[in-house]
Amino acid sequence: MSVFCIAEGILPLMVFILIQNGNAEECTKDVYNRYYSCEGRNLTYIPTSIPSSVEKLDFSFNWLPSLQKHLFPPLYDLQVLDLTRCQIQFIADDAFHNVKNVTTLILTGNPISYTSPDGLNSLHKLKRLVLADTGLLSLSVQLNNLTKLQELNVGTNMIQTIALPRFMINFKDFCVLDLHANKISSLKVDHTAVLREMKGNITLKLSSNPILHIEPGAFKDIYLKELNIQSTFVSFDAMRDGLKGLGGLHVGKLLIGLYVVDRSKVIYDANYLDGLCLINFREIYFLQKDFSDSEINVLQCMVNATKIILKRATIGSMHVSFHQLKELYIYRSRMPIVLDLSHLHTLEKLVLNDSKPVYLHGMNDMPKLQHVDLSGNQFNLVDCCSRFFTGMPNIHTLNLSFNSIIYLSNNPFAGLDSIEILDIHLTTLRSLNAQFKFFKSLKRLRYLDISHTDSTFLRTMAFRYLISLKVLKMAGNRFQGDALSYIFKNVTSLERLYLSNCGIQNIDRRAFESLSNLRHLFLSQNKLTVLDFATQSYLKSLTLLDVGMNSIFSIPLHTLKNLPTNLSNLDLSFNPIECSCSQIDFIKWLVNHQQLLRQSANISCKILSQDLNLRVIDFDIEGCVHMRRLTIALCVFAVTFLVFVSLLIYKFQFYLRYGYILLRGYRASRQQEWSYDAFVIYSSKDEAWVMDELVENLENGNPPIHLCLHVRDFEAGKAITSNIIDEGIMGSRKVIVVVSKHFIESSWCRFEFEVAQSWQVMERNANIIIIILEEVEEEKSKKVFGLHKHLKNNTYLKWSGNPINNMTFWIRLRKAVITGN
Structure with missing residues (x-):
């Protein structure tokens, strides 16, 4: 590449590379010989042991100051070549001749000072080229033969303009130009001439550039798939004027805002985003980490957007009449939000997370709304939920998790029959209906998470109406008496059940008799001591059983033999397993079924073992065999000893009688005066x-x-x-x-x-x-x-x-x- 300057000392480096033997560790490979990693092995050459079938080679963090023609062995199947930080300074003509089919080349972090005119042009199939942090000064690079190039990453360099060489007009598939963290301060009309002629669906990344000025008309009638100008402008004034300079731009997704908080900068102009009204965008991502003492007009220029993502924005109230908004995301708002989203007939997805406080007013008449996520807002919802979602019959996902308290009405989901996913976990749940009949409208519900809702379940068929339920999460709640034997009676479609951390000590054999389709059962962090319930024939579909962190110290062999035949994942980790020779059959089973055991390395000896870090699968079984032999010997000795003792008893019967009389007297003395x-x-x-x-x-x-x-x-x-x-x-x-x-x-x-x-x-x-x-x-x-x-x-x-x-x-x-x- 002619844009790289010739540096002194190239010849000594070439001599060095030729005489260096490169004593280094061998590279590692995957099982199919398709991926080799030589990362950080102190190599000065490409090992000839790498097979020609390799498709991906990671050669980063080695020592290759000069890339010569015959440096690479013939690797014609190679697709991805990573040469990150290999101290490359010189690239000779046809250096990549033997790897000419590479589609991704990564040269990040190399101090390249000279590239021959045909140094890269042999890579005719190259689609992705990464030249980040290489000291590149401009985009005038010798890439004219790389007509299949799709992505060029030249971020973190010294480039001062976005002007592309004219030969790139012929790059029909080009779609990503990454210029982040360069030295671009000005964007002019002539800088975007080639970009305008390419008329492709291009993503342009200009984030973290010190832009002072954008010439009006520089982006007029240009069509971009995505434009990233986050942390780009040097000041709020430059941002205000720069957005106006982008007038006439057509972009699918626009990313603006700041990456890093600067507490010394405060926004005083509430209308500094007015330039957005001159940009035609469909989606916008706005990350506002700056500060303002007042409400900023964030939304007024977004009325035509189809998707809006706001993070840390000072929004205040929302009274904007959006024309075609389909998705709205608000994360961690800095100010109290007053939601008034009534009559947004086009809205399909609403996400409002971790914004405190939030006031819900007028959320109704949104017939296309399907996805609602209001989690993490510390809501106190009274008389939930129908009155908050009136005129929204198509909601299929409702997330109210991580809030404070939700008081459910007698029929809280009336008119919300389409809900398929309901998540209320980690939110205190209160209801006038203690029997959980409020689920009766949700016959389409497939996923329900009411974990850690401070609920107590009684001896009732709490989920009798949920005939379509596939996943039920109810960890961290309580069960009164033998409630487990009744609450799942009619949930015949259930496939995954979470009952962790519920203080369960015993499970009746009838508890899961209706769950013939159950595949995953999670019972960790309880107080179970036996697994008898898992041997029932109706659990024939069970493939995963998690009983980790319980009180199981042993499992009888007949129970283990009668576990479901389809079981492929059993978690017994962090139980107080008894490691003794009396449990040799159980321990042998564990050793022989390690492929079944989930986290077998965490099944440790907790009882009768001095070594708390001893894994059960490492228990000395052979020692127990010797112990059994010793037991037989001791039994023989015991019989001999009994005979001997009998003789002694006969000989010293007087003293034994004395002891008996003494003991009898001691017991009688307790009641004698x-x-x-x-x-x-x-x-x-x-x-x-x-x-x-x-x-x-x-x-x-x-x-x-x-x-x-x-x-x-x-x-x-x-x-x-x-x-x-x-x-x-x-x-x-x-x-x-x-x-x-x-x-x-x-x-x-x-x-x-x-x-x-x-x-x-x-x-x-x-x-x-x-x-x-x-x-x-x-x-x-x-x-x-x-x-x-x-x-x-x-x-x-x-x-x-x-x-x-x-x-x-x-x-x-x-x-x-x-x-x-």
């Missing part, structure tokens, strides 16, 4: 001391302490062990143990002491009082189980022959018996 203050454990050989000293001082003292002695208080004819438990241990608040040499040698004393210790452990009370009647050697005290340890860890009383010391002894003993439980 004490008969004695203390039970005395002593050897019969120490009976004289017990009777003369202990009984005398305690029972005859003040207050008297009632002692239990085996010689006088045990019941005659009753087993000694039973007397010890019933009368002694359980019938007394405290136990007094008289330790002597005779006590150590007595088996009955040792038995009574052991029982008393066991009872103390069960009752958790310090109820044993030790009296050392005479010194006992430490080794001998160990003959009595627990005695030596008790003496080391607890305070005891010691008897002496000294009368003074004995006085203290009786005071302490009496206090120990009386205090505590």
Whole structure:
């Protein structure tokens, strides 16, 4: 191309490209060998391993300073070649000879300084050429042989005029000229001469150019498919005058406005858009990010438009009489809108989104209106909806989602029988008719979304009138009792049902018996623990079942085997799956049916697993096989152990009987009151001391302490062990143990002491009082189980022959018996 200047250093670069080996990673390909990606591989050559059948080659972000004739191997099937940012500076003649069938060539971001006259002209079939950000100075490029060119993208360059070379008049299929973000500041009559003669259905993109002036008549009698002049004018004054300079233009779609907010610029001229009245357009997209203190006359020059899209516009009220408007879109209006759209007989589609506040007045008598979207406006609609849509019998889509509250009348959709799509999700729904009979007029309804509408469904056939319903979304609502068993009785055409996040714990087997055509069932984010309902024969058409994020930890094998045969997508992700060898059959099923499982990577072990990131499909099944073998071995060991234990029971049956009596006594003590203050454990050989000293001082003292002695208080004819438990241990608040040499040698004393210790452990009370009647050697005290340890860890009383010391002894003993439980 002659428009590129010759730069110094070309020869060294050519030498470099010839000697460079280009050690780089291999390119990646798709499964059909039709697409290869070599993006960012540090390549300095085109790999010969790329097959000649390749149709698309992404070679962007590599190093090709010079494109020579034999750089490309023969790739005659190649259609798309992407050479973005390959540091290309030089393009030789016939550089693309071996890829001459390319239809799309992308050279974005290359610092091209010179192109030979026939550098690109071998691309006779080229339809799309992208030369964005290449430093291009003008449109006078050597493209005269590219007669099939349809799109030329020269955005983000240094071009200062839109003047096209005259040879482009012969480009019969040319339809897109992208000149965005260049340096074009002036548009004159002679600049558009070629464009006027082409008389094609051309899209011209001039966005983000610093236009100061458009000469009147520059676009007179020119026909464009689309003109984009967004963020084009340097000021509001330039925009006002520039729109007037576009007078006489015929354009299908006009895009104007600003991309970026400039808070320092404020519109003071409410009529700065008057020049639009001189432009003949069918569709207009107006993005207004600037500011104004007052209402701007946005709509007055749009009366002949068939489609209007307004975003962030300061509209105010709408009282314009549109002549042929079919579609009206208003997004995020900056000012309160007062809608008065009555008698727009041509309007077919109305979209009003995220505009607050909106006041509806006079929306009636629009017989052709079919699509209404009033979502995201925080409406509070009272007595909805017939009175808002009077005289609109052909509405088939009504979207009232993302609003505040809608109060439905008794028959809210009277006269709106044509509605096929109704969306009210995320809008609080209130109705005088709690049984949802207000749907009875909507027999053509195919799609209904009432998700998150704060609704509660009762045991009624809530959707009995919706005989044509295919899709029902009711996530985030509530069901009273077993309402699920009734509400779908007559919805026989339903194919997709959404019941996520409804707090559902159980689903009766009858819940979906009328839904034989149901294909997709969404039950995620509930509290389900079983899937029994999914095994019913009437769900034979089910292909997708989503029960993710429930409380399912296991599924019996018989349930899995009886799932619908057509099921091809099952989502069990984020359930608390139990990963243990007891669930080996379930886990094996999951591993063997990964092609069925949706998001199998998100089915993780949540129960009995220390690793919370362990996927179920990675569970160690082989370890469970070894565990089963170990279980068999343990069973054999258990049988052997039981035989051994039986022998021990036979040998030590006395001690077991002792334990049984002790346990029986403990249970009975819960309901038995004490008969004695203390039970005395002593050897019969120490009976004289017990009777003369202990009984005398305690029972005859003040207050008297009632002692239990085996010689006088045990019941005659009753087993000694039973007397010890019933009368002694359980019938007394405290136990007094008289330790002597005779006590150590007595088996009955040792038995009574052991029982008393066991009872103390069960009752958790310090109820044993030790009296050392005479010194006992430490080794001998160990003959009595627990005695030596008790003496080391607890305070005891010691008897002496000294009368003074004995006085203290009786005071302490009496206090120990009386205090505590």
